Amino acid sequence: MxxxxxxxxxxxxxxxxxxxxxxxxxxxxxxxxxxxxxxxxxxxxxxxxxxxxxxxxxxxxxxxxxxxxxxxxTTLQELDGIKTVESEVQKRERIMRERAAKAPSKLRSTGLSQSSDLNYRFHKLIPLPHLPEPSSALSLLQRLSDDPAIRHIMNKHKFSVGVLTELAPHEHPELLGLNENAGQQIKLRLRTNRYDGFRTYKEVRRVLCHELTHNVWGDHDNNFKELNSLLNREVAEYESSVRAGTNVLGYSGEVYEPSAQLEADSYSRVLGSVSGSAALLQGDSEDRRRRVLEAAERRLRTEEEEMEDSCGTAGRSALADEN
Missing domain, CATH: 3.10.20.90 (Phosphatidylinositol 3-kinase Catalytic Subunit; Chain A, domain 1)
Known part of the structure; x- marks a missing residue:
């Protein structure tokens, strides 16, 4: 051969x-x-x-x-060039985690003990300074932190994350994301496999939604899947409401109802065909909406199954810790 x-x-x-x-x-x-x-x-x-x-x-x-x-x-030569620095970074991270664990007041990841919505956010953004273009990595982390849809779900579900940072090269190379101690620190794979660029924003954001779900549920069980699907739907609905110029979904439980044309556009993106849009426009609005949601949910389920294989978070949930 x-x-x-x-x-x-x-x-x-x-x-x-x-x-x-x-x-x-x-x-x-x-x-x-x-x-x-x-x-x-x-x-x-x-x-x-x-x-x-x-x-x-x-x-x-x-x-x-x-x-x-x-x-x-990544070649061994490239690996040798960053191993020493990376080891020092990990050592400092370990020391900081140990200090945080000994602190008298520990940040609660679910935000249940916080009284202000200002606490439902990422409290610190840390790129890896020893990697190329740390300023670009920080910009990507800042964009995630400032994303209106992400801020919406963090406020709505009272998520608080101590540190948002990136996975170091060769630190669990098979993973795309990792949530440590139910939100004390979330690490995301920001860079491509060759570390010569950055992954697409939407890809990284979907991993972030996955890891935020681990603030509540540790393992990938049905409870996790339900909340993760809800977060992704809320992000999509929030952005759809902004694009449509309708009432932006706030924290009062408003339900966004997309127009027939927006549903058609959504359906086209899901199926990747113009003919799918034409088919969607047939039937009443409730039937169109149902078909859009079913197609989107099938796609999301497939993506989530692949993402679970690239997630290193498992164990006790934040809710279990609360009890």
Whole structure:
């Protein structure tokens, strides 16, 4: 089986047996690119979106003779360049967490003990200064913190987060987000796998909504799924109300009812087709609204299932701690 792997603008021809495992391929790629297997991400046609067992054969993984593969990952040389600084940063974070744990008054993540809406926010934004463009990372964190839809759900659900920061390179490289101690600190994967740019804002914000749900529920159970779906709906409805120029959803429980055209636009975005919009415009308003919501919820469920695989938060919930 002849394969061509591209990495950082360079191509590597490989010849392997169809029964060779993915581990064999990853080992060869490590020799060629100095990228360790845990940090390798292989992109090719037919690849499953789920992490694959490295002991399955190349054929079972969907690889075929003549196939081209793109390798994304950080090299050992790059890793060595930031390990020392990153270790120091993590050490300081650990010391700060220990000090916070010993403090007489500890921040409650759900905000139940706070009396003012001003406390339902991110109290500190911290980019990683040893990574490229820390000012850009801070701008992204600030945009998330100032996002009107995010502020809306934080006030409505009384969420308070001590620190909003980013996941360091190679700190749980398989994760997109992490919520520590039910809101004491939320870490988000802001950068691309190569750390040469930043992920899209909407992608990072959806991860943030996922991690905010962990302020209340620790594990990915039905309680978590219900609240997480609610947060995403409230963000979408809030922004839809702003775009439509109608009453912005406040904290009084107002219900936003989208127009037929806005529903059609939403349906088109969900299905990715103009014909879907035309079909949506048929029937009464209640039927249109139902179809929009069903299509959106199906898409969100699929995205959430993938996101749960990239979330490192689990354990006791904030509500359990309150009791």
């Amino acid at each position: 002849n394969l061509t792997v591209s990495h950082r603008g360079q191509s590597y021809p490989l010849s392997l047996l169809p029964n060779d495992t993915l581990a064999v391929l990853q080992a060869k790629l490590e020799e060629l690119t100095s990228t360790p297997p845990p940090l390798q991400k292989l992109l090719y046609k037919g690849k499953s979106s789920k992490p694959q067992d490295d002991q399955i054969s190349l054929t079972q993984a969907g690889l075929k003779d003549g196939m081209k593969i793109q390798l994304i990952g």
